Amino acid sequence: MAAKIFIDGEHGTTGLQIRTRLADRRDIELLSIPEAERRNEKMREDMLNSADIAILCLPDDASKQAYEMTAANNNVRLLDASTAFRVHPDWAYGFAEMDKAQKAKIQSARYVSNPGCYPTGAIGLIRPLRAAGILPDGYPVSVNAVSGYTGGGKQLIAQMEDENHPEHLAANNFLYGLTLKHKHVPEMQTHGLLDRAPLFAPSVGRFAQGMIVQVPLFLDDLAAGTTVESIHAALVAHYAGQDIVSVVSLTESAKLPRIDAEELVGQDTMKLFVFGTAGGAHVNLVALLDNLGKGASGAAVQNMDLMLSA
Ligand SMILES: NC(=O)C1=CN([C@@H]2O[C@H](COP(=O)(O)OP(=O)(O)OC[C@H]3O[C@@H](n4cnc5c(N)ncnc54)[C@H](OP(=O)(O)O)[C@@H]3O)[C@@H](O)[C@H]2O)C=CC1
Ligand SMILES: CC(=O)N[C@@H](CCC(=O)OP(=O)(O)O)C(=O)O
Structure with a gap:
């Protein structure tokens, strides 16, 4: 029997891209609410409780409400794209490649939290180096990133694209999160x-879609003997045996004059790079992804498939 999937928030940026990815699938039945009724709580509650898996593509508060609406119904599993449950101990974190045990946790979980777009890049670079003992306790990690504007959902898209929007943004590139308290830090x-x-x-x-996440490191402050080569080897070993996250070879990286933030647009994979010069003092780790691919909708479909494969 086809699995019933309901995308709560299906008319938003992330929800629409999930719907597109699922459109031709015969193994699932998509439950749907007309766009005009998207905030109708009774209809949402009915749909949420009719689904095998409900994918929440909503702001945090509405995700928490959907959780409450389904708490008593053990037949429905939730996959949440918001920030609401990403560090909650009862939720499996939906980044299957971050750890060898993570895939099985996602497969069997009732509750799965889809990772944030920036954290997908940052964790993808940092976690293997912590696990390998390369990045020591107390190291002051910085994460610098640029996102396509779809990362801010319908509101930011309108502000960037509509010149008549009362809060139109004319900037071609802007920094934000200047309080350094961004919701992705935890x-x-x-x-x-x-x-x-x-x-x-x-x-x-x-630019609409695409993302670069950078983690610059000082080699002298890493574990004794760490080199550009040993960092690269640790990443390669960590991501062996799967085909979603790839680590670009040092030879190939050394030839690159630049990295295009839009290179992986439309793809649900992520590329990791290690930059540095032999004998140099610094390393720059770089993750390249589509904020709506591996950063959101693509990851959600990947997680849904893992949940269905349990
Ligand atoms: N865009 C991205 O790159 C990423 C987004 N995410 C996360 O995914 C979630 C969705 O983001 P995104 O798709 O960008 O946001 P959008 O604003 O584009 O879409 C959100 C959708 O949810 C609807 N919605 C809002 N409040 C309610 C409510 N109370 N009840 C029912 N529907 C509601 C909105 O309707 P309306 O049009 O009426 O507002 C809209 O259709 C967020 O939590 C976001 O943080 C995660 C990773 C990346
Ligand atoms: C460009 C932009 O505004 N990006 C969003 C993050 C993307 C997003 O909303 O995703 P999460 O659910 O992972 O937080 C922000 O900084 O709030």
């Missing part, structure tokens, strides 16, 4: 296995 710290909160500096560019 998630980066918890799943990055960091003992100190990372300093996270995000920005947005005038």
